[in-house]
Amino acid sequence: MSDAIFNIPNPVNEPVLNYAPGSPEKAALKKALAELKSVQHDIPMFIGGKKVMTVDKMVIRPPHELSHTLGHHAKGTADHVKAAINAALAAKPAWEAMPWQDRAAIFLKAADLLAGPYRARMNAATMLCQSKSPFQAEIDCVCELVDFWRYNAWFMQEIYKQQPRSVANTWNRLDWRPLEGFVFALTPFNFTSHCRQPPHGAGDARQCIGVETRRIADLFCGDHHGNPGGSRPPTRGGEPGLR
Numbered sequence: 001m002s003d004a005i006f007n008i009p010n011p012v013n014e015p016v017l018n019y020a021p022g023s024p025e026k027a028a029l030k031k032a033l034a035e036l037k038s039v040q041h042d043i044p045m046f047i048g049g050k051k052v053m054t055v056d057k058m059v060i061r062p063p064h065e066l067s068h069t070l071g072h073h074a075k076g077t078a079d080h081v082k083a084a085i086n087a088a089l090a091a092k093p094a095w096e097a098m099p100w101q102d103r104a105a106i107f108l109k110a111a112d113l114l115a116g117p118y119r120a121r122m123n124a125a126t127m128l129c130q131s132k133s134p135f136q137a138e139i140d141c142v143c144e145l146v147d148f149w150r151y152n153a154w155f156m157q158e159i160y161k162q163q164p165r166s167v168a169n170t171w172n173r174l175d176w177r178p179l180e181g182f183v184f185a186l187t188p189f190n191f192t193s194h195c196r197q198p199p200h201g202a203g204d205a206r207q208c209i210g211v212e213t214r215r216i217a218d219l220f221c222g223d224h225h226g227n228p229g230g231s232r233p234p235t236r237g238g239e240p241g242l243r
Contacts, residue, residue, distance in 0.1 A: 001099075002099065002101075006101040008101075008154045009108075009154075010154065011147070011151045011154045014111075014115055014143040016138055019135070019138070025120070026134075028119075029123055029124060029134060031120070032123070033127065035124075036070065036124050036125060037068065037128065040070065041060070041072075041073075043072070043073035044074050045074045045076055047080065048083070048084075052074060054074040054075055054077075056074075057072040058072065058073055058075050059071075060072060060129065062129065062131060063129075070128060088182055089182055092178075096178045100156065104156060107149040107153045108149065108150060108153055111146045111149040114145060115142065115146045119142050122137075122141045123141060123142060125192075126141040130192070140192055141191075141192035144191075148193060178204045182204070
């Protein structure tokens, strides 16, 4: 327990790099693209902090180069979704009991890592898996997601500051509680950032299932930013009860 009132740094929009010829960011991106194309990734699901592989897998190919195989990922079923939800719910009590500033610190650290050492690799994964240009990847998986994490942590602080008025001899106080249960999100968008927005930063449990083309970007993103319960979203597979 801390006897202090903390203030999250005022967020500013992440600058968009231009990837001009001869720039260091262009060189780093070209290197990351070559590295990702040189190996095939076998991507598991992560449920309750454990890797889960399946016999049934789906191939990952660049939409613009279908002759090339980037790797394969496990194909989830309705049972995997239920297991991931249960893992998130099991972790929820400890997650929501964590001081709000510590929860915020996780997202702020993730934003710093994404804007720094993970930038080229995340952009490369988004370009290859979603057929995006360097600029399209930069504004999606880096700048937009970094802004989501930084601004939403700050917005959470601003929400917590909102308190009711008090009258004489009375002190009215409001405690902002997390949502009951869990949030289940099925995101059809071709955006890396949309599956990583942090509604669970306020202590909520969340499961997000994204499109298949985001698997490699989701894997790299999970290297430094995990969901409560150590679960990474299963892939949509059309199983009964999954939609």
